[in-house]
Amino acid sequence: MNQRKHTKQLRRQLRWAGLSATVLAAPASFAQDCPKPSLQQCMDVDYRASSCGSVHDAYCQGEVEQQWKAGWEVSPKRQALLPEEMGGEVATVAYKGHVPKRTRFQGMDQSLMGQVLKGQILYRKNLENLTKDEQAYLARIQGWEKDGAQVTSCQEFVDEKYLDFSRFEREAGRFGDDDRAFFKAAYGKDGIANRVLYSRDQEKLAPIWDGARTAKNAYFRFTPGPYPKGTEAYVFKSEAAKLANNVEARNWVAPSDAWHKEQAEKFNNVPDDLLNHHQVEQESFTALLRQREAVYAEWAVASKLLRARDHKTEELDKQTAERLFGLDKAIEESLVKAQKDGCLDAQGATVCDWSPRRYKTMLEAAMAPRREADLQACVFLTGNDFGPESFVRNADKLKLKGLDKKDYTSSSSLLTQYIAVYGAHIRDLLVPLTPSTGAVRHGGESSDSGYAGGDTFGGGYDYVAGWEYIQPGSSLRNKTLGAWCDSDVRLCGEFNAYANVFGSTRHEVAHLSGEAGTEGNGIRLKLDARVMGTSLYSHDQHYPLRVTFYEGRPVFKSDAAKASATFVVVVVPVTVQGGLSAEAGVKLNIGGAVNRNCAEDLLGVDLYGTITPFAAVKGFASVGIGVPGLQVGVRGELLITRVNVPLYGDIGLYLSSPVHPTNPNTLFLRASSKLDIELRFLDGSIKLFGELAFLKGETTIVSWNGFGNSWNIYNETRSLPLVRVY
Incomplete structure (x- = not known):
């Protein structure tokens, strides 16, 4: 080999060897500047992401795992139901109770x-x-x-x-x-x-347990509920529904200390997590039953009032039946699952019959x-x-x-x-008094506040609600009260919600305030609402006793396709049209009401609103005889599909009558909200139309309902008795 060439290759090899030695020696040299970390450092996210953390990554990983295993060994154990993400099975877990400090x-x-x-x-x-x-x-x-x-x-x-x-x-x-x-x-x-x-x-x-009997478990509280007369009712067809509708199991036992002890011993070998899991599912089922009862009770009151005023209730009956239908379907689905879990055995013991949570x-x-x-x-x-x-x-x-x-x-x-x-x-007493002072009562106020949580997360509220009224004939000398429909009332309220998130500073989450008073045959309404400091609504105006403040129109509406043709039949032009129309958008309704019901002697104030995103596709066809401006004909419309997602909410203050069966003379703050999904198909109509110059008119010859359904996403109502007037 050429000596010069050999020397050149040797120099290149020496250079690569020196570079390799430098690279291999760098971690050892660098480690001298990164001392072995403590366990606390190994658990610090910032340290683990640092250059020294990378050097000692394997060491830290071993230390953390060793510490975790040691903690697991000394911690108390129990059988727990794992989350679905971890398999959903019952396994032995270590646990440590949380003791809040701040x-x-x-x-x-x-x-x-x-x-x-x-x-x-x-x-x-x-x-x-x-x-x-x-x-x-x-x-x-x-x-x-x-x-x-x-x-x-x-x-x-x-x-x-x-x-x-x-x-x-x-x-x-x-x-x-x-x-x-x-x-x-x-x-x-x-x-x-x-x-x-x-x-x-x-x-x-008095004893804790009053001797009243209760169901074997919550599923046996089921009984098919009523529907408005003339509407289509949901039919329970499953074996689960038949098993659950059991009178004996519905009145299974009168709870006592001895019974609870007996049940605890009976299920001693079943993990508490599993028992409590089935109890939580039963609580959700019970909530469905209560929601159904509330919907039917609401319909019963509303329909009675409408009939008393000679109004028809067909539309109300139809809407209520659709809501009940959806709830009954959800109830049956829950019962079918309960049967699969073995909860509908009316003879032997099941894991749904008792739990520490129950x-x-x-x-x-x-x-x-x-x-x-x-x-x-x-x-x-x-x-x-x-x-x-x-x-x-x-x-x-x-x-x-x-x-x-x-x-x-x-x-x-x-x-x-x-x-x-x-x-x-x-x-x-016929004259309302303030019990603590004995003074004649013409107003009142109730308030409270609270906060719960810690320096990292927490939430609280405060509210104040007041009222005053002027009632003819109400005096100490004249104890015959005038009619409530001749009275005037002013109601006011304010609610604030606060929260602290990832810090101790308290922030306003929501504010709602309102004041309403009767003025003649109308009301003066003041409203203010904001969320996270952003004003959503502010209002101060006089209105009739019942009014819709705002009713929106579709945000977007257009015809997707349209075709027409004209034929001459014995010198008479005949125009045939057909096509599809589509619309989508959002409708918004806001309203309020002061109710003066002389028949039932009730006073109440409500604020209500609905926001409804929607989309619909319709088909239409028409036959017209004549020329534009002088034409008569027949037009048919068919709804192919329509989707509505109405969000409804209301808040109101009500004063019950002295003869109210459960809460006489009581002021309530009532708020409710619900969200539905509605689907409709193949609704249609046939109309006769006519044109004469700029005059146009139409009349419906026949119309029909297709089919559809409504699903309630949630429906929450809260009634808070504020104060008893007298």
Whole structure:
């Protein structure tokens, strides 16, 4: 080999060797500047993405996995139902209960659930790291303990009237959403099962379970529901529907502590996650049944009012039947699934018959209503005023039979007696009074606020609603009240929602305020709505008692195709036309109403609106005799398909009559919203038309309905009793 060439090749090889050595040595050299990271660094996303994190990636991965495995080994285990993304099977999992540290729980004083939530969060946090509001509430509870049987507020009254239950419920907050732990505590040494519960002043409480019978599981609550007369009803054809419509299973058992204990032992080997999963599905099924009941009840009231005014109800009946049809179809689908899961066996035990979640749900259903009723009655009759000059501490001023003591705040039992006697007196008065002052009542106001969450996520609200009315004949001397249809009323309300997301700063999410008052045969309406600081609607105007504020037209409408031809038949021109038309767009309707119903003596104010995106395709054909401007003929139209997606919402304030069967003389705030999908096919009509110069007219000879269906996406209604007038 040529020596010169050999030397050149050797130099090239040495260069590549030196470069390779440099490259291979770089990580080792660089690693000297990146010391071995701690576990905390390995768990830091920013560190793992850094250059040093790349160098120690394998090491960090091993450390994190080792730490995770060690944590899994020492953590408590349970059988859990995995998410569908992880297979949906029952498996052994490790878990760790979450103890919140930075929380926000405040307000919510006007409802029982608000009091329960604020009490339970104290024990969820083990009475540690409490916020100022939580410390204040804890001090309030401790004050109730120190003052013995003395009652100083309506909240203390309810707490002490149901003391044994209140204490258990509050301290059970430490279990969070662990329903099994809640159940075990209820049957434990300091629990509420298999024992008599007492008030603060050692009065026996009524049993938790009232002896009423309940269904084997929620699916057996099913019975086919009614439809408006003359409409097509859904026919349940499945075997599941026949099995569920079982009277014996519908009245299966009267729940008791012993029954719940027996059921718990029966399903001891079934994972709680599986039991609770079936309970959640039953709660969704129950919601469907309630929604159907609400739709039919709404129709019954509306149709009765229309018939009383000699109006036809065919369209209302048709729309209601379509909604009921869709709900019944969803109900049957749920029943078919329940049968596949083995839940419709009316003889043997099934996994749908009991769960820790069902126990807790039934317990709340048994105890919450009676305590809420006591709280609202106390607030209404005392105004939550327990001061030295209050009626509740000077009952002798009322001079009522049955109230022979002066002070009724020395125990919850005495206050219960005061509420019963004084409440009956107020209920029988013809003149509305403010119970806490005895003054004639011409107005009132109710408000509350609350916030729950933490420094990362949270949400809250505040609302205020008020009213005043002028009613002919209402005075202390003249106790014969005038007709409500001759009265004037002013109603106002404001609602605000707040939230903090990924931070502690609270932001306004939504604001809604309104004021409405009758002025002659009309109303003055003021409305304001905004979302995330953006104004959506602002309004201040006078309207008749019922009016549509705005009714939109289709945003887009056009003929897709059209063809025509003219023939002369014995010197008479005959024009034949045909084609397709298409339309799409959005319709918007906004309206309000003040109802003065003299027949039923009701007063109410509503704000309602509908926004409906739609699309439709129609076919048409016509035959006309004559020339344009002087022509008669026949035109046929056929709807090929139409899709509507109406979103409806309303908010209203209603005052019930004194003879209302359940809530006489009560002011309600009522809001509802629903979203439907509607499909129609082959609706049509045949019309006779004519033209004479610029005059045009048409009349329908015959029309027919095709077929279609409506599916409800959601339908939510909330009615909040604000205040009882008298």
